[in-house]
Amino acid sequence: MEFRPSHLVTRQFAQYSTVKMEEIKDYSPTNDPENFEDDYSSTGHSSQADLANMLRFSNQQKSWRRHLPCPLMxxxxxxxxxATINIFLLLIRTPTDAQCTKQLSTYFFLTLAAPALEAVEYEEMDFTAIFNSTSIYRGPPTPEREKAWTRLTYKHGIxxxxxxxxxxxxxxLDHIKHVPTSVGTGYRGILEVFHQLHCLNMIRMYTWWQVxxxxxxxxGFSTSKLKNRMHIDHCxxxxxxxxxxxxxxxxxxIQTGGPVGxxxxxxxxxxxxxxxxxxDWIDNNWSIN
Incomplete structure (x- = not known):
């Protein structure tokens, strides 16, 4: 480290003080903002003002982004x-009769293969089942009545x-009988409703036969009483x-009044x-006698 005599240091400080004092003599305060900005810029502080402006703009951008919803969200x-609207519409939608028919039938494929379900139409009606009502299907056997029941029950197969x-x-594995090869490769069948009507007719005939x-x-009856009884019980x-x-x-x-109360x-x-x-459908679409 270089050692300087004290008198040399004193001389340099005096020169520096003289220069600074001359600069102070030229300084005068001002309230003019424009002069203040000029003086401030002239001292090299304009970069600090620019930095402050940049920070302020950056903060504004961040605030704007915070209020902007995320596109993914x-x-x-x-x-x-x-999805909520679709679920609501599905819940309040009334299904059509055809949709209900398909929903309640295990044999719904008929609408595609042999459209029996497409023949299903609905109608509103009052039953006429009071005790003294008359019908072609009620009463002791007559030629006309037997024909009417036969038309209900003896239908072709599908x-x-x-x-x-x-x-x-x-x-x-259940050994279901096939249709003739001239008809196709499927299986024989009848619509359940016609089997049920057949059973009802068997019970009707059995009761009148007994009297x-x-x-x-x-x-349709056998000479064997046992077979007849088994058939009726099955029905x-x-x-x-x-x-x-x-x-x-x-x-x-429940109705009130009248002779019987x-x-x-x-x-x-x-x-x-x-x-x-x-x-009409079964008559027009049968495949097996």
């Missing part, structure tokens, strides 16, 4: 709103496509299961499948 919110057998909870209203053995059971399966919940009202009003109001449409 906005898209997610839009999807949630649309072909169930081979690839649809599983819909009926069956497989080839001697048939001159001979009714059509009772089949109709019982069908009635419980469909479970009609239509209210039966209170009685059930069996003129119940129903929404029914148009049976004539089903008959």
């Amino acid at each position: 906005g898209a997610v919110c839009l999807l949630i709103v649309l 072909e169930v496509p081979a690839d649809k057998l599983a819909l009926l909870n069956r497989t080839d 001697g209203k048939y001159p001979g053995l009714p059509t 009772f059971e089949s109709l019982r299961m069908s009635l419980q399966c469909h479970g009609d919940v239509t209210p039966v009202l 209170s009685k059930a009003d069996f003129r119940t109001h129903h929404k029914c499948r148009n049976f004539q449409k089903l008959e």
Whole structure:
């Protein structure tokens, strides 16, 4: 380290002080903002002002971005709103009769293969089932009455496509009978409603036969009393299961007054499948005698 004599240091300080004092003599305060800015800029502080402006602009940008929704979040919110609207519309939408029919039938593929369900139409009607009402289907056997019941029950068969057998909870292992090869490769079948009507007709004939209203053995009966009894019991059971399966919940009202007092009003109001449409379809689309 270089050692300087004290008198040299004193001389240099005196020279520096003289220069600074001369600069101070030229200084005069001012209240003029323009002169202040000029003086401030002239001292090299303009860069600090620019930096302050940049920081202020940056903060404004950050604040703006904070208030701007994220595009991804906005898209997610839009999807949630649309999904909610769609679910609401599905819940309030009333299904068509055709949709209800398909929903309640295991054999819904008929609408594609052999459209029996497309023949299903609905109509509202009052039943006429009071005790003293008349009908072609009520009463002791007559030639006209037997023909009417025969028209209801003896219908042609249909072909169930081979690839649809599983819909009926069956497989080839169940030994289901095929249609003739001249018809196709599917299986024989009849619509359940016509089997149920057949059973109802068998019970009707059996009751009248028991009281001697048939001159001979009714059509479809055996000479074996045991076989006849088994057949009738089968029909009772089949109709019982069908009635419980469909479970009609239509209210039966009670009427008051009259000679017998209170009685059930069996003129119940129903929404029914148009049976004539089903008959027409099976008559026009059968494949097996």
